[in-house]
Amino acid sequence: MKPYQFCLSCNKELEGRSDKKFCDAYCKSAFHYNKSRDDTGSFYLKVDRQLKLNRKILKKFNKAGKATVISQVLLSQGFNPNFFSHYWKNSSGDVYLFVYEYGFLSRLENGKEKYILVTWQPYMEKSLLL
Incomplete structure (x- = not known):
């Protein structure tokens, strides 16, 4: 069973490795940028x-x-x-x-x-x- 079935950024269905979290480098970058931008701790x-x-x-x-x-x-x-x-x-x-x-x-x-x-x-x- 795959832990991640959909891209964490755009929710597109993932293909390839079973531990894949993002569909491409753009989605990975956008996810981490938005996460750091929304971080209110600092x-x-x-x-x-x-x-x-x-x-x-x-x-x-x-x-x-x-x-x-x-x-x-x-x-x-x-x-x-x-x-x-x-x-x-x-x-x-x-x-x-x-x-x-x-x-x-x-x-x-x-x-x-x-x-x-x-x-x-x-x-x-x-x-x-x-």
Whole structure:
């Protein structure tokens, strides 16, 4: 009796060896990719995935080095302001949160929550050392 009668990925009937689990290399790869993607056990992977998504979104909306965007626009695309890599405090006391080289500052302007987006500048590093 065969332990696996159908492909674990596409459910196609298997032919050949009795211990075969997948019909081809594509199905084997797709099965393991989906399994690892659905694995919710790794906190590191969740954080890394969110940081990458945040960076991608900030980069998309900050083409010129500085921009202002309504917060809901970023949030609707999956941006999560609780995930950032470091911060920088300017001379006015405003704290910009950064996702690698792209930073954001939350502001309330005219009753609407907005994010001021900036790009990391060399002068910012000097203030980190103080």
